[in-house]
Amino acid sequence: MTNIRELLGANIRACRGELGISQEKLAETVDMAANYLGLIECGKKFPSAEMIERIASALGKDPGALFTLAPAQRQWKERLLSRISALIDEEIAALARKDAE
Numbered sequence: 333m334t335n336i337r338e339l340l341g342a343n344i345r346a347c348r349g350e351l352g353i354s355q356e357k358l359a360e361t362v363d364m365a366a367n368y369l370g371l372i373e374c375g376k377k378f379p380s381a382e383m384i385e386r387i388a389s390a391l392g393k394d395p396g397a398l399f400t401l402a403p404a405q406r407q408w409k410e411r412l413l414s415r416i417s418a419l420i421d422e423e424i425a426a427l428a429r430k431d432a433e
Contacts, residue, residue, distance in 0.1 A: 358387070362387050
């Protein structure tokens with residue numbers, strides 16, 4: 333089961349990444365300290381309902397969207413695909429070296 337704090341944090345981070353804005357910029361937009369936003373994104377703090385609404389609004393999302401798996405899953409999928417691609421490249425290089433011997 334997914335921890336709700338971690339899910340919220342992952343979704344904020346993913347949505348922020350999709351928009352290409354920094355933690356500092358989002359924190360400034362919603363009038364919060366950047367280090368507090370960092371703690372929220374890491375799942376160590378949980379914001380008030382009012383703050384969730386302000387964050388969602390700044391991200392152009394419905395507050396409920398910050399509690400679904402979709403944004404976080406897209407980010408996780410991109411990370412996994414990047415790792416898989418790197419592993420494939422390493423294996424191809426190793427096979428090429430072996431064939432050259």
